[in-house]
Structure formats: C-alpha cells, structure tokens
Amino acid sequence: MEARIVAYLAHRMPDASDIAVDDLHQIHGGSSQETFRLRARWRARDTVVKRRLILRRAPNAGLVVGEHHLEYDVYRALAGSDLPVPGVHFLELDPVWLDRPFFIMDLCDGKPGHPYAPGDPYDGHGERVARAFWRHLGTLAAIDHCAVGLQHLRNGMAETGFWLAELDRWDGIIAAGETLAQPALSGAIRWLRRNPPPAPAKPAIVHGDYRSGNFLFTDDGKISGILDWEMCHIGDPMEDVAWAIDPFWPMTRHLPLDDGLAIWEAASGMTVDRAALEWWRLFSAVKALAIWTTAEASFASGESKEMVIAMSALRAGHFHREHLLALMRARGAMG
Amino acid sequence: MILTIETALRGAADILRDRIAPAVDDTFVGETARLAGMLLRMNADWVDDAAAIRVAENAVLRALFADARSVVSDASLAARLAEAAQSGDPGLRVSELDRESNRLRGLLTDLHLHVEASDRSFDQRIWRLLEDFEAARAPR
Numbered sequence: 001m002e003a004r005i006v007a008y009l010a011h012r013m014p015d016a017s018d019i020a021v022d023d024l025h026q027i028h029g030g031s032s033q034e035t036f037r038l039r040a041r042w043r044a045r046d047t048v049v050k051r052r053l054i055l056r057r058a059p060n061a062g063l064v065v066g067e068h069h070l071e072y073d074v075y076r077a078l079a080g081s082d083l084p085v086p087g088v089h090f091l092e093l094d095p096v097w098l099d100r101p102f103f104i105m106d107l108c109d110g111k112p113g114h115p116y117a118p119g120d121p122y123d124g125h126g127e128r129v130a131r132a133f134w135r136h137l138g139t140l141a142a143i144d145h146c147a148v149g150l151q152h153l154r155n156g157m158a159e160t161g162f163w164l165a166e167l168d169r170w171d172g173i174i175a176a177g178e179t180l181a182q183p184a185l186s187g188a189i190r191w192l193r194r195n196p197p198p199a200p201a202k203p204a205i206v207h208g209d210y211r212s213g214n215f216l217f218t219d220d221g222k223i224s225g226i227l228d229w230e231m232c233h234i235g236d237p238m239e240d241v242a243w244a245i246d247p248f249w250p251m252t253r254h255l256p257l258d259d260g261l262a263i264w265e266a267a268s269g270m271t272v273d274r275a276a277l278e279w280w281r282l283f284s285a286v287k288a289l290a291i292w293t294t295a296e297a298s299f300a301s302g303e304s305k306e307m308v309i310a311m312s313a314l315r316a317g318h319f320h321r322e323h324l325l326a327l328m329r330a331r332g333a334m335g
Numbered sequence: 336m337i338l339t340i341e342t343a344l345r346g347a348a349d350i351l352r353d354r355i356a357p358a359v360d361d362t363f364v365g366e367t368a369r370l371a372g373m374l375l376r377m378n379a380d381w382v383d384d385a386a387a388i389r390v391a392e393n394a395v396l397r398a399l400f401a402d403a404r405s406v407v408s409d410a411s412l413a414a415r416l417a418e419a420a421q422s423g424d425p426g427l428r429v430s431e432l433d434r435e436s437n438r439l440r441g442l443l444t445d446l447h448l449h450v451e452a453s454d455r456s457f458d459q460r461i462w463r464l465l466e467d468f469e470a471a472r473a474p475r
Contacts, residue, residue: 025361025362025363026363027363028363028366179437180433180436181437181440181443181444182440183440183443183444183447183461183465184462184465186444186447186448187444187447187451187461187462187465190448190451306367307367307370307373307374308370311370311373311374311377314377314474315377315474318469318472318474321469322469322470322473325462325465325466328462329462329466333458333459333462334459334462334463334466335455335456335459335463
C-alpha cells in the first residue's frame, strides 16, 4: 500500500521529488472509515518536507456510511474557525488509486480518551478536557453554516423541521437494516413523533457523533483535534448536546452536567431548553440503535469483518435498548 | 465430561487473549485479536440457553396475543392474533426460533400500535414485557 500512496502523492504533487512513505499502520478510530497513520517525506525544490499524516478510506461496509467527501468538506470549512480540527490535503474519489475513496489529512498531536477503558481516560485532566469539550461544542453551534460554505450539508437549506427530518432518516435506516423486529424501538419512535420538541433558536452545524473517543487531547489537558465528522449535518444543536451526554460515553463523569451546559450556553449564545434536551436524549438512543442495527446487518451479511463492528452490534446494541427502555419508563410508559 | 460449545469457545477466547494478542507486533491486529476473543466469550455466554430464551419469549408473546383478542377491535388484527396465539415454534434450531421471534415481534409491534391509544393498561403491559425480554437477552 505504501507504493500506491507514493504514486498518488506523485500524481497530486508533480513538482515534488524523492517521495517516500513509511511507518504505515491501520489504527482504530472512526469505525465508519478505515484509518491509517503514515509518515511521508518529499523534496520540494531545495527543501525536504516531512509530514505525519492520516489517510481515511471508505470501508466496504460497517456502521452507517456517510458521503465520502462530507468529512473532508467539513474539515476544510472549519479550518479557519476556533475549533481544533486537522488540516486536510487531498480528497480522492477515484477508486483507481486505493480501491475506494479516501482523503489525507494531518496527524494531530494527542491521543483519544477511550470512554470504555477502566480508570481515568484523560490522565488526570478530566475536568479540563470536559470544559474544553463543552466550550468547543458551543462554539460549533454558534457558527453560521452558510458563512463557512456548509449549506450543502443535509438540511442545510432548511430553517426548521430538523427533528422530523432526522427522525425520518434514522427510522428509514432501521427499517432497511433490521432483521429482528424491535417493538421497543418502534414504540419509542412513535412517542417521539407524538411529542415533537420545540424548534431550535437557530439552525446549527451538528457534528453528529460528538462524544468521548472522537477527539484527541494532549498532556496538558487541551483538546487538540475534533475528529470523525462523517455524520455532520445541519440541525438542532440539542442533538449534539444529547449525544454528548449519552451514558454509553458519559462526559458527565468528569464535569457535572449543569456546569457543562453552562459552558455550552456561554460559548453558543443560546439557552438549553431542558424539555427539548429530553426529547433529543430519547432520539439519541434511537439513533444509536439505528447505528448498531446497521453494524449488525453488515457483519451478519459478511460485508464487514471488523471485530469492533460485531462487538458494537452485540454489546452496544443491548446497552442502548436497555437505556431506551429506561427513558420510556421515565416517561411513564410502564405505568 | 462433554466438551460443550461453550467450553470450546471459552478456550479459543482465552488463547486469543492470553497467547495470540500479546504476541502480535501490529497494534491494530493485536487489538483485533483481543476483540475476537471478547466476541467468542460473549457467544460462549449465550450459546447454552439461546434456544431456551427464545422458546420462553415466544410462549409469552403467544399468551399475550391470546389475552389481546379482548381489547382489539380490528377484525383483521384480531384474526392474526388468534392465529399466532395458536401457533407453535417450527423447530428448536436458533435460526428457526429467530425467524419465529421476528414474526411474533412484528405482530407485537402492530398490536402495540393498536392499543397504545386505546388501552393504557395493555400498552403498559407490553412495555414491561419488552423490559423483561431485554433483560433475558442481556450479554453476560
């Protein structure tokens, strides 16, 4: 694969010479794309350039697959913002180079805090990381998506109706992937349709998978890179807030929820509507189950061979079915 | 002693975790081996009572459908419930039981939709039953 990447870099940088790629490793990260870490070196005129890079390639199958250029477009659009995102270099949709579409971006400093690892995933910096986590999410919600050229994202031209558009989308994904009927999931979706949330103050860029494990932090507790934007779209900012506090990846372990929401409000300039947040918490459970349903279908069909996909389908699927039932119990469904 | 599927899977899982994963230099492949071991262990936990859980669940659904005939006004749905209440599992293979479970759960979804606006008590009974099903199928 190194040689194929060298050939591609030569194609994209015709003035470069002595191009070399080594230290290529596949890494876990963003299960909806294959992720490779590599080191590249080339000569540009009289200068030797050395870069640590990340290559993200579309998978054969797996979790819900986004548009291949979406994540690249978002990184480019947010490059000038206050958000820590990696710089991107090349987007390639032609499968001739590496069999499937891919893009290349900078390797950020830092490491992910694995939400499922025992002990402290942030090496004693949990509170500082959590404060940055909420501040960045508020900053994202404050950005005018049209001003940064992201109006082409899903729902990008809409002013309202985000809850219904997103619920319809995930309902459809469940229907397409479901092999064992899930009456609890169907019942929760009907509850969501009967009890719509209030409209947001304004449309916002929704990361779509903003949670522990999808950002990098450094030794001093700073967040150095927000990653995995494959499910980014325009919608209600409460969608990201609710996803961030889902108990499967609880940031509230490191900072009380009220403190985190206060930071988000200050950064976004918006007020958290608790009733809306409760609606989006149940929506998050539905969305998570849609993702695990897709994972189960792709592993069951043999399209995916990734162990993390199978584990997600089994363990995470049960977790979110149980969580969804608890949320319905809190709504009085069980009497 | 009989070498059960459960014991064989646990043995393979232990080898992956204790011998193979630590010996792999490539971090990604080593982690994949460790996850494969976890996957085998989960299935080892499930395999012994997989059929029993499905048989019990399907029986509970058939009993519910029998009770539901008195609260369902729709003739077509009532007929489907009556048929399902009288039905039996087609066999004891897990694949056969899963297909039957999917059929019965699909009918439960239709019943749930029907009663949730008209019979609060029956609606709540269904939600409690769904909690029980999930608890029975929980990874151990």
